[in-house]
Amino acid sequence: MRTLVSTRRARSAALLLFLLIGPALATLGLAEEGDPPVAATPRVLWVPFEGVIGTVASHFLVDAIDEAEKRAVDAVVIEIDTPGGLDTAMREIVKRILASRVPVIVYVSPSGSRAASAGAFIALAAHAVAMAPGTNIGAAHPVNLGGAPSDSTMSEKATNDAVAYIRSIAEERGRDAEWAERAVRESESTSAGDAVRLGIADCLAATRAELLQLLDGREVRIGGEATSLRIRDAVIEELSMSRRYRFLGFLNDPTVAYILLMLGFYGLFFELSAPGHVLPGIIGAICLVLGLFALKSFSINYAGLALMFLGVLFFAAELFVPSYGALTAGGAAALLLGSVLLFRSPAPFLRVSLAVILPAVLVTVAFFAFALAMTLRIRKRKPTTGRRGLIGQTGVARTAIRPRGTAFVSGSHWNAESDEPIAEGDEVLVVSVEGLLLKVRPSGRSRKDG
Known part of the structure; x- marks a missing residue:
């Protein structure tokens, strides 16, 4: 009897379990046969930068790419406006972009901005390049940072090195290497529209939303493997300079x-x-x-x-x-x-x-x-303190001075000596000071000390 009850309880538990799990299994089967599951909303890290490419810029942009990898975003957009800068700082940024595990998009914006000199190298190194209307890119001829006139051999070496570097970047990203070379040798600069036609830039975008829409689906290579950008309607996470970077940028x-x-x-x-x-x-x-x-x-x-x-x-x-x-x-x-x-x-x-x-x-x-x-x-200025300051001062004879006596000068009593007899109460003028003795003479006025 006890065995029969246990069997019935087991059957009831199995039936209940089937009723609970069955619909979930059916839903799973329908999901596999029907539409694919909804993908997570894409995320983009937006990094605005404006200014000279220097030590602060290289640290900030390298840290921004590190942060993008840490957050595992779908892409990082560097919105840039720069006249150029230091070669060493530029190369640090380019190396980090080329090694990035997250697609890097350089966006020359807003209108009126430029990616000149070092900025052109950085833009060409990106996985994708977008430009706002009214912007330009190029003029990447190396300048002599030494200031003094350099000989033709050194100048040619610097130019050839820059040409080789920018051509290698352009070829790596499938861009026009001939234009890149002209940007260095001839300081050629190109407008946004021409850059798109020449294949230097991938699209012309006036807004952030337009950029994300135009570059969505574009194929890029990350670590040698092809992947497609999925950034349409992406959530934008903006990463601006911290106070520390802004202060260092002010000093830079x-x-x-x-x-x-x-x-x-x-x-x-x-x-x-x-x-x-x-x-x-x-x-x-x-x-x-x-x-x-x-x-x-x-x-x-x-x-x-x-x-x-x-x-x-x-x-x-x-x-x-x-x-x-x-x-x-x-x-x-x-x-x-x-x-x-x-x-x-x-x-x-x-x-x-x-x-x-x-x-x-x-x-x-x-x-x-x-x-x-x-x-x-x-x-x-005539001395007004000390013994030298007494010369020229006037005082009053406290006693008759014939030739010696006492006089009250500058708030003190002094032993005084005069070559001319001076009566008590007459005004005296100090001529010189010898130790604690004043040499005086009559000032020409007589007054009694009342």
Whole structure:
């Protein structure tokens, strides 16, 4: 009897289990025979960048691609606007793009933007290139970062190296290698529309949504394997520069670096010329360190930096050595020459404009000229303290001075001596000071000490 009950319970449990699992199995079978399951919504990491390609840019964009791989997004879009920059920074970015496990799309945007010089290399290295109307790409001829005129052999070597590099990138991405070579050798630049017709860019897109729609389904190669972009209606996750990168980007400007150096010079000069104020020295030291830190992002001429230091030393020496303006003139010349020679690159965005240098030098000269004038004025001023300050002072004879007596001068009683008899109460004029004895004479006026 107990066995029969157990059997019935087992059959009931099996029937219940079948009723619960059966519909799920039927649904699974229908799903396999019908439409494919709905795919997850695609995601795109959007990275805007505007500015010079330098150390900060390379770190930021390399970190952005690392972040895209970490998030496992379907693509990363670098929205770029750059006049170019340093070759070393550009190569770091290109190497990271070529090694990326996530498709990298370079989008030259908004209208009026450009991907010039180093920016052209970066764009050609991307898996896909899009450009907004009114943008351009090219002008990738290498510049001499040394500043001084280079011989034809060195210039030809640099050009040939850049040509080989950009051709290899273009061939890797299936783009027009001949145009890429002309961009380097002849500094050829192309508008957005022509770039699409030449195969330099893949599409012309005015908006983000249009870019995602036009590039959706495009085949790219990741790690040697072909894959298709699935980015239509993708969720955009924007990755902007952090405060740290924005601060470093602010410093990554030759004009900012130059101004920080000048402020550093001023602060340290104030502190050394008038010790004890502390604040000018602290501000000067901080500005000087930040300025020197910013300089490491650029190719600089150390002779120019030395001339700037020498100019400030000349200005400071003028306050203590009476050279009648010779040190001030020398300081102005050294500061101006050092400022012009400091940045070695002929590229305008990698050096300080004369519109900044000339006012800075003129303000410095005016300040030190004012300080020199005040110093000379103080030196010529008649002493008003100490024993020398008593000469020329007037006082009152406390006793008759024939030839010696006492006089009240500058709030104190003094032993006095005179070659002429002076009556008590008469006004006296101090002629000289010998130890604790005043040499006096009658001032010409007589008054009684009331």
